[in-house]
Amino acid sequence: MAAPCINRFALIFRSISRTALSRCNRNGGRFMSTSTGDRNPPQDTSSGPGGSASSQTSNGGYNTQRTGQGAQYSDELDNSEDLVSEVEEEEMPEETEEEYQTKQAVLKASLPFVHQYGWTKKAIVAGAESLGMPSMVHGMFPRGGAELVFYFYEESNKELESFLKQKVTELKEKDEKIKTGPFIHDAIETRLRMIIPYIDKWPQAMAIQTLPQNAVQSWTNLSRVVDDIWFYAGDKSNDFNWYTKRGSLAAVYKSTEIYLIQDRSEDYTDTWNFLENRLEDVVSAGHLARNLQETNTVLSEGAKGFCVMTRNLLGMNNR
Amino acid sequence: ISQRAKDEKTRKLLSRIIRVDQAGELGADRIYAGQIAVLGNTPVGPIIQEMKEQEQEHLETFNKLIVEKRVRPTALLPLWNIAGFALGAGTALLGKEGAMACTVAVESVIGEHYNSQIRDLMEDDPEKHKELIKKLSKFRDDELHHHDTGLEHDAEKAPMYDALSQVIKVGCIGAIWLSERI
Numbered sequence: 001m002a003a004p005c006i007n008r009f010a011l012i013f014r015s016i017s018r019t020a021l022s023r024c025n026r027n028g029g030r031f032m033s034t035s036t037g038d039r040n041p042p043q044d045t046s047s048g049p050g051g052s053a054s055s056q057t058s059n060g061g062y063n064t065q066r067t068g069q070g071a072q073y074s075d076e077l078d079n080s081e082d083l084v085s086e087v088e089e090e091e092m093p094e095e096t097e098e099e100y101q102t103k104q105a106v107l108k109a110s111l112p113f114v115h116q117y118g119w120t121k122k123a124i125v126a127g128a129e130s131l132g133m134p135s136m137v138h139g140m141f142p143r144g145g146a147e148l149v150f151y152f153y154e155e156s157n158k159e160l161e162s163f164l165k166q167k168v169t170e171l172k173e174k175d176e177k178i179k180t181g182p183f184i185h186d187a188i189e190t191r192l193r194m195i196i197p198y199i200d201k202w203p204q205a206m207a208i209q210t211l212p213q214n215a216v217q218s219w220t221n222l223s224r225v226v227d228d229i230w231f232y233a234g235d236k237s238n239d240f241n242w243y244t245k246r247g248s249l250a251a252v253y254k255s256t257e258i259y260l261i262q263d264r265s266e267d268y269t270d271t272w273n274f275l276e277n278r279l280e281d282v283v284s285a286g287h288l289a290r291n292l293q294e295t296n297t298v299l300s301e302g303a304k305g306f307c308v309m310t311r312n313l314l315g316m317n318n319r
Numbered sequence: 320i321s322q323r324a325k326d327e328k329t330r331k332l333l334s335r336i337i338r339v340d341q342a343g344e345l346g347a348d349r350i351y352a353g354q355i356a357v358l359g360n361t362p363v364g365p366i367i368q369e370m371k372e373q374e375q376e377h378l379e380t381f382n383k384l385i386v387e388k389r390v391r392p393t394a395l396l397p398l399w400n401i402a403g404f405a406l407g408a409g410t411a412l413l414g415k416e417g418a419m420a421c422t423v424a425v426e427s428v429i430g431e432h433y434n435s436q437i438r439d440l441m442e443d444d445p446e447k448h449k450e451l452i453k454k455l456s457k458f459r460d461d462e463l464h465h466h467d468t469g470l471e472h473d474a475e476k477a478p479m480y481d482a483l484s485q486v487i488k489v490g491c492i493g494a495i496w497l498s499e500r501i
Contacts, residue, residue, distance in 0.1 A: 097321040231389055238341070238385040242392050 103140055105131065107151040114198055119145040119205050146214045149205045153221045156194040160225065163190055164232035178234050185279060187229045188253055189272055192260055196268070203261050226250045248285070252278040332443055333451075334390040335499050336436050340455075341381035342393045342498040343429060346403040348374040350425060353407020354418045363415045363472060370422070370465050377458050384451075393498040402494075406487070417483070419474035424487035426466035432495060433459035 110127025117123040121144045128137040141147040164187060171178055195202055209218035226249040235245060256275045263271045311317055351371035358364055385392055393399075410421035437455050440448040477483060 097323075100321045100323060227389070227391075236386050238382045238392055240392075240394070240396055243394055 099140075102137075103147075104151070106133065106137060106140070107148055108155075110148055111152060111198075114148065114201055118201050119149050119208055121145060123148060143214065146208050146211070146217075149208050149214075150217055150221065152198070152205075153218075156191065157221065157224050157228065159194060160187065160191045161228050161232075163187075164228060168232050180233050181279065181283070183233050184229060184249070185272075185275060187233070188256060188275055191225060191229075191253075192257060192271070192275075195257070195260065199261060206257070206261070222250055222253070225253060248282045252282060329443055329447075332439060333388060333448075336440070336451075337381060337384050337388060337390045338393050339432075339495055339498045340436070340458075341378070341385055342396060342399055343432070343495065344374055344378040344381055345396060346399045346494065347425065347429070348378055349400055349403030350407035350421065353404040353409070354411040354421070355407075356404075357408050357411035358415060358418055361415060363418070366468065366472065367418070370468065373461055373465070377461070380454060380458075394501055395498060399494065399498070406490075410483070410487075413478060413483075416473050416475075416477035416480075419469040419472045420477035420480055420483055421487055422469035423466055423474040424484040425491055426462045426469065428488050428491040428495075430459055430463045430466060433462065 106124065106128050108127075109131050110124045113123040113126040113130075117126060121138050121141070123145070124138050124141055124147070125135045129135060138144075143150075167183070167186070168178070198205070208214060223246065226246045229249060230245055235242075237245060252275070255278060256271060259274045260268060260271045265271070348371060351367055351374060354367050355364060355371065358367065384390070406421060407418070411418040413420075433455050437452055437459070440452050440455070445452070474480070
């Protein structure tokens with residue numbers, strides 16, 4: 001009597017698993033949720049009567065959803081349209097090489113204007129105009145000032161990576177082993193020093209990064225920093241330690257960054273002392289964790305031994 | 320599409336594949352460990368032991384790849400550690416046939432999964448990923464061999480074979496989906 005029930009059960013599960021399996025196999029990528037959402041900017045800003053070439057390219061790159069402007073689309077953009085339907089857009093918009101280079105150039109030119117205008121669209125406009133581009137180019141940057149912050153962050157990360165690579169090569173040439181503690185200290189100090197030129201407006205940048213719409217990208221940037229540092233420091237962990245190491249380093253980095261923006265000491269020596277103390281905390285936390293584990297082992301062995309002894313005393317041993 | 324975007328796509332694909340494969344091999348290793356804990360002293364013990372050793376080999380390969388390609392391991396590793404052992408021990412308590420049924424179900428999901436990964440890699444860039452495709456093909460063949468071994472040892476005679484098999488398959492697919500993302 002139970003058999004028909006179980007058969008029905010089995011049939012239901014079979015259909016679920018077939019659907020799930022075929023979906024998993026076919027649409028591998030499509031299940032991934034677009035956490036930052038589709039990067040569709042408010043369409044109107046960039047679709048003005050596009051006179052210059054640059055605004056036309058920017059127009060096409062983002063407005064692939066619009067079907068009306070078929071004649072203006074180049075072949076390149078048509079191809080990217082196909083790709084858009086197949087590949088999910090996560091944080092990476094479907095952009096052409098040209099578009100990417102233009103945006104990088106504009107953002108680079110905008111950095112000097114940060115002292116005047118802060119991390120805002122105004123700075124981007126000023127940067128674009130200094131390159132001779134129309135101010136409408138700011139439409140290429142839907143997230144406004146945040147784009148400038150991310151550009152600066154990513155450039156600093158690249159600089160940090162080349163610094164770390166160089167340091168590792170130097171140590172290898174001298175045939176020395178990497179001392180993790182000082183290496184990490186130097187890495188974080190180097191990375192934070194890159195902020196110092198913009199320290200007057202950095203609190204604004206930090207605030208921008210904590211906005212919910214920017215939080216994911218900021219998190220990605222921060223994890224890039226700590227991952228790079230640990231990788232070049234020689235981390236070879238492939239289990240949960242991977243997370244604990246990077247989590248603790250991220251906490252140290254973030255807290256030191258916050259300390260940095262209110263530090264008034266000469267050459268920020270207080271900040272580097274603060275950093276040293278935080279790194280020591282992490283090391284001692286690691287020792288504490290290990291001690292706790294050992295204590296746990298000892299205690300449990302002790303408890304087991306006590307139970308065996310009691311059992312023997314009470315004569316309950318294998319009789 | 321810019322070179323940067325293309326590289327990013329490949330990197331994401333690779334890291335997804337290696338991450339989920341490491342989790343899968345750890346899970347499989349733990350499943351066999353659970354089965355051995357219950358059935359270690361029976362005649363079928365050595366067979367499971369041999370399969371476990373092959374899974375360990377696979378796991379070591381992926382551990383190395385994780386470090387080499389700078390891939391983030393899945394945060395759910397401790398969970399799969401426990402869940403795998405529980406599944407192995409649980410099915411082994413149903414007897415040797417139960418353990419074999421579990422093996423068959425898991426290995427068939429993994430076999431299809433490896434196939435779809437190989438397809439994805441070939442689609443992306445067969446030249447660049449030649450090494451990895453070769454490794455995955457070998458592992459897929461090993462897993463299918465385990466699948467056949469399971470069938471040989473009376474997997475289908477397990478109690479509630481159909482239901483058990485389907486539940487385990489759905490669980491595996493869910494685990495794969497999660498490990499790819501988390």
